[in-house]
Ligand SMILES: N[C@H](Cc1ccc(I)cc1)C(=O)NO
């Protein structure tokens with residue numbers, strides 16, 4: 001059952017999130033020719049994320065950052081594991097995909113993927129930064145994930161979610177962040193209602209109401225497994241995806257060379273809201289051990 005109990009810690013951490021650091025990460029990740037799952041730069045980008053998360057973690061104990069290799073293509077996924085202090089077998093997952101694509105995989109053209117999905121990785125990275133720079137100590141284990149090969153059939157997250165199912169892992173909740181920076185609709189957060197958990201969506205809406213009362217929550221549908229949350233949902237785990245806009249008002253530049261930060265106003269103001277919501281989610285799901 002979903003309890004809200006970490007008021008003080010959540011408010012402190014939400015206040016620490018910064019638009020400038022999210023923007024810097026989007027700039028960095030969208031500077032590669034592409035992050036295609038089969039290209040050299042696609043592997044380079046994944047390794048850059050690993051190094052970046054490692055740098056954020058520093059010497060903090062109980063945290064590991066690893067690449068996860070996949071069968072059949074080079075680009076690894078990246079997983080940061082923060083051991084819980086009380087119930088380490090219970091796992092909270094927050095993830096997004098790190099690959100990009102132009103069209104159906106045309107590597108002659110650039111695939112900067114600033115919104116799809118550098119924005120999601122930058123949002124997750126900002127959650128990591130504020131958490132590790134504070135005295136936060138999770139009771140449950142938290143796994144931050146950058147999935148490979150989402151654009152070619154959710155392949156990285158399918159492997160990882162299936163592994164967790166086969167190992168009987170107790171994943172208590174998953175938040176997916178894919179496209180957080182194109183402000184296309186009236187509502188700030190658009191919770192995807194299919195291939196997700198209604199109960200967890202309700203909890204996330206409650207978190208937004210309590211901690212971000214000036215922001216608006218709405219719902220939208222994909223009609224198919226439109227991002228990595230579907231991999232977790234299909235393996236029986238509660239998943240949610242707060243999305244940038246309504247389906248028909250989302251960023252139309254994705255999967256083209258025009259998916260750049262400039263196309264989104266040159267700032268990360270919209271993604272900043274998602275970093276606050278994601279921080280509240282992770283802290284309220286994993287709880288803080290005083
Ligand atoms: N299809 C998804 C983008 C996408 C996701 C959700 C919604 I609603 C609309 C569009 C994609 O390309 N993910 O990488």
Ligand SMILES: [Zn+2]
Nearest residue numbers: 116117178179
């Ligand atoms: Zn995406």
Ligand SMILES: [Zn+2]
Nearest residue numbers: 116151254255
């Ligand atoms: Zn995409």
